[in-house]
Amino acid sequence: xxxxxxxxxxxxxxxxxxxRKLLGEGAWVVVGKLSSILAAFVGMRLLTEYLHPSxxxxxxxxxxxxxxxxxxxxxxxxxxxxxxYPEMTDSNDLRGLRRLAGTLLYRASLVLxxxxxxxxxxxxxxxxxxxSMYLFLALLTGAEVxxxxxxxxxxxxxxxRPVAIWQLTVAWGRPLxxxxxxxxxxxxxxxxxxxxxxxxxxxxxxxxxxxFPFEGASTPxxxxxxxxxxxxxSSSQRSQIMAYAWPLVPLGIVGWxxxxxxxxxxxxxxxxxxAGLYIAAYNLIMKPYNITEGVFQQxxxxxxxxxxxxxxxxxxxxxxxxWFLGLSAIVLLGCVCVYFLNTWVATLLLAKAYxxxxxxxxxxxxxxxxxxxxxxxxxxxxxLKATRLVLLGQTIxxxxxxxxxxxxxxxxxxxxAAMACPLYYALYLLTMxxxxxxxxxxxxxxKPDTATPA
Numbered sequence: 001x002x003x004x005x006x007x008x009x010x011x012x013x014x015x016x017x018x019x020r021k022l023l024g025e026g027a028w029v030v031v032g033k034l035s036s037i038l039a040a041f042v043g044m045r046l047l048t049e050y051l052h053p054s055x056x057x058x059x060x061x062x063x064x065x066x067x068x069x070x071x072x073x074x075x076x077x078x079x080x081x082x083x084x085y086p087e088m089t090d091s092n093d094l095r096g097l098r099r100l101a102g103t104l105l106y107r108a109s110l111v112l113x114x115x116x117x118x119x120x121x122x123x124x125x126x127x128x129x130x131x132s133m134y135l136f137l138a139l140l141t142g143a144e145v146x147x148x149x150x151x152x153x154x155x156x157x158x159x160x161r162p163v164a165i166w167q168l169t170v171a172w173g174r175p176l177x178x179x180x181x182x183x184x185x186x187x188x189x190x191x192x193x194x195x196x197x198x199x200x201x202x203x204x205x206x207x208x209x210x211x212f213p214f215e216g217a218s219t220p221x222x223x224x225x226x227x228x229x230x231x232x233x234s235s236s237q238r239s240q241i242m243a244y245a246w247p248l249v250p251l252g253i254v255g256w257x258x259x260x261x262x263x264x265x266x267x268x269x270x271x272x273x274x275a276g277l278y279i280a281a282y283n284l285i286m287k288p289y290n291i292t293e294g295v296f297q298q299x300x301x302x303x304x305x306x307x308x309x310x311x312x313x314x315x316x317x318x319x320x321x322x323w324f325l326g327l328s329a330i331v332l333l334g335c336v337c338v339y340f341l342n343t344w345v346a347t348l349l350l351a352k353a354y355x356x357x358x359x360x361x362x363x364x365x366x367x368x369x370x371x372x373x374x375x376x377x378x379x380x381x382x383x384l385k386a387t388r389l390v391l392l393g394q395t396i397x398x399x400x401x402x403x404x405x406x407x408x409x410x411x412x413x414x415x416x417a418a419m420a421c422p423l424y425y426a427l428y429l430l431t432m433x434x435x436x437x438x439x440x441x442x443x444x445x446x447k448p449d450t451a452t453p454a
Contacts, residue, residue: 053276059193061267073109076245084241140193174199176199178191266417292327377433
């Protein structure tokens with residue numbers, strides 16, 4: 001009897017569905033980030049042509065204040081919503097999560113905008129500056145808080161396509177509308193703020209008008225009494241979220257100090273024009289590092305949070321290894337490029353008055369590389385819900401940055417500020433590495449691996 005030939009088994013796919021999905025999400029992130037960096041470079045070249053370094057420095061200092069407001073109000077609640085998204089989705093409580101975070105965020109942003117208007121009016125009167133500048137600063141802060149919150153929820157849901165489209169629309173709109181406002185109203189800081197506000201708020205308003213599907217806005221919750229009753233979270237869920245978010249409020253202050261404090265030190269010691277030169281070099285070199293870091297973070301962090309929430313230690317290790325090694329290789333290569341191409345970059349992307357800042361770029365590039373790698377360990381702490389350790393690490397970084405930057409600026413002026421950057425960011429990297437390693441060891445001891453064997 002002739003033996004039967006076994007039927008050929010289909011070959012397993014070379015790339016799993018989960019990996020294909022992750023690569024697809026990453027592709028949209030790359031599209032959004034590359035479009036954003038192109039917009040940033042074009043916008044910086046045009047803005048530096050229209051604005052004197054002192055005006056550009058003034059704008060940079062004001063935008064730094066909106067960043068502080070965003071960190072104080074939006075970051076704690078948005079980060080909490082991002083981290084708890086997988087767990088709330090599994091328990092059908094996403095609508096309640098959005099309601100809690102959104103309500104608190106709305107109240108906090110109103111308070112922050114009121115403070116900016118009141119304090120700004122007093123400062124404008126004392127310094128003989130236009131009150132409208134601080135009014136539009138407050139409006140821009142509120143618009144950016146709302147934008148960041150919605151984009152974080154979309155990112156947590158791994159809806160990278162709408163995030164990319166939203167980001168590139170704002171990225172192109174901000175410099176183009178700012179330049180239009182400068183042409184219409186004059187080369188003043190207020191004009192730039194008007195353009196930025198119209199770009200951010202206008203994009204958000206258009207999305208609302210055309211009923212853009214914001215994440216969790218219409219998701220029904222089985223725990224609600226009816227489809228018309230707003231979903232709410234249990235007291236234990238609220239307590240967990242607030243315990244996660246509260247340490248991030250002071251974190252916003254210390255994070256702002258160690259990331260943006262140097263420009264205010266320069267303005268106070270050297271002057272506004274020097275601050276403009278420094279901010280131009282800082283923003284120009286920071287953008288590629290931020291974009292690279294954002295690609296990895298937006299692509300891998302939602303999956304990493306899911307691996308942590310499901311206690312899949314093997315998946316957690318694989319994702320973290322890919323994140324750390326991939327980002328480190330790219331940013332360190334970026335340091336080499338900045339070292340050899342800084343003069344060419346300044347000539348191509350900055351107006352003539354700003355090109356002396358090219359000598360600062362290699363030092364800034366090295367510092368941003370250390371910072372980007374440090375953020376990998378920082379995001380691991382966020383995923384492990386160890387926000388108190390994040391606060392500890394950033395507090396150390398803030399104290400170090402001030403302690404290093406002030407004497408360096410006093411002794412070496414602008415070059416001292418640039419040389420200080422890699423020093424305090426290297427210490428920050430070391431601090432976050434130690435804290436992250438301690439936290440992940442505690443996680444491995446307390447959380448058994450529940451992943452299904454392959």
